[in-house]
Amino acid sequence: MKSLISLFLLSFVLHLSSSAGPENWKDIDAVCGGDRQSPVNIVTKATQLDKRLTPFNLTGYKTVFDTTVKKNNYTIEVAINTTATVSGGNLEDTYKPLQFHLHWGTNGVRGSEHTIDGEQYPMELHVVHIKQKYSTLTEAFKDPFGLAAFGFFLEESNSDNKNFDNLITVLGSIQNKTGDVSIKNVSASQFLLPEETMTSYYRYNGSLTVPNCGESVIWTVFEKPIPLSKKQRRDTNGWDIPTRTASCRTYSLPVERSGGPGQRGASLRLHHYNIQSVPSMLKQPSPD
Numbered sequence: 001m002k003s004l005i006s007l008f009l010l011s012f013v014l015h016l017s018s019s020a021g022p023e024n025w026k027d028i029d030a031v032c033g034g035d036r037q038s039p040v041n042i043v044t045k046a047t048q049l050d051k052r053l054t055p056f057n058l059t060g061y062k063t064v065f066d067t068t069v070k071k072n073n074y075t076i077e078v079a080i081n082t083t084a085t086v087s088g089g090n091l092e093d094t095y096k097p098l099q100f101h102l103h104w105g106t107n108g109v110r111g112s113e114h115t116i117d118g119e120q121y122p123m124e125l126h127v128v129h130i131k132q133k134y135s136t137l138t139e140a141f142k143d144p145f146g147l148a149a150f151g152f153f154l155e156e157s158n159s160d161n162k163n164f165d166n167l168i169t170v171l172g173s174i175q176n177k178t179g180d181v182s183i184k185n186v187s188a189s190q191f192l193l194p195e196e197t198m199t200s201y202y203r204y205n206g207s208l209t210v211p212n213c214g215e216s217v218i219w220t221v222f223e224k225p226i227p228l229s230k231k232q233r234r235d236t237n238g239w240d241i242p243t244r245t246a247s248c249r250t251y252s253l254p255v256e257r258s259g260g261p262g263q264r265g266a267s268l269r270l271h272h273y274n275i276q277s278v279p280s281m282l283k284q285p286s287p288d
């Protein structure tokens with residue numbers, strides 16, 4: 001299980017060399033040329049309110065645990081070393097979180113993977129879950145909804161986000177190094193939006209964002225960003241990984257990819273849920 005997870009996590013964050021960049025990934029794995037690929041540009045005016053999308057039920061995310069921060073040549077990843085579950089939100093089952101990791105740009109360039117109306121955020125945090133009933137990722141990959149990923153944007157704020165202090169301290173200590181470092185007394189929830197504000201999100205069925213590009217991921221991209229101050233970002237030279245190569249492709253849906261060669265079919269819809277919008281949603285129910 002552990003080695004499978006490592007293998008998966010490696011493939012999840014693996015950024016190939018420029019000679020085999022995102023445009024060539026389909027030659028490495030045909031799935032990468034599929035019609036359910038992530039990330040996407042979220043065209044907000046083309047999203048549909050969906051009454052099936054409800055608040056999430058989270059358990060165990062506030063449990064404090066000790067874990068490791070892995071900094072490799074591609075990303076910074078934190079194992080969620082405790083038992084937690086998420087259900088609701090029209091997820092078809094109960095899922096358990098395995099890890100979260102970060103995407104960011106180098107040299108001040110914005111680096112979120114998903115974009116909103118073409119706009120990129122400075123950073124994006126991904127929480128990777130698999131269905132609770134699965135013990136291996138191999139099993140999860142066989143299921144078209146075997147994985148659930150949460151995407152949170154990070155934006156620059158004027159004041160520090162204290163919840164990231166211990167992670168930033170650890171990252172400072174491993175500057176210019178790779179490998180695992182321990183971090184103590186953290187909870188999954190401290191790195192996410194407060195649960196009560198996880199009330200507006202976009203939903204689509206997608207994939208891993210790097211090879212193997214497995215199309216088994218239910219994506220939830222939260223609208224409200226997590227704040228992180230410019231100072232905190234600057235303090236974390238440990239975030240910067242000089243060898244990290246540029247990032248993924250970004251797909252657009254639903255409107256921009258509704259036809260044409262190689263484009264995603266119109267059958268895939270991007271839905272959203274916003275608790276503030278429930279009354280109008282009830283007046284104008286989603287057609288599907």
Ligand SMILES: [Zn+2]
Pocket residue numbers: 101102103126209
């Ligand atoms: Zn990711």
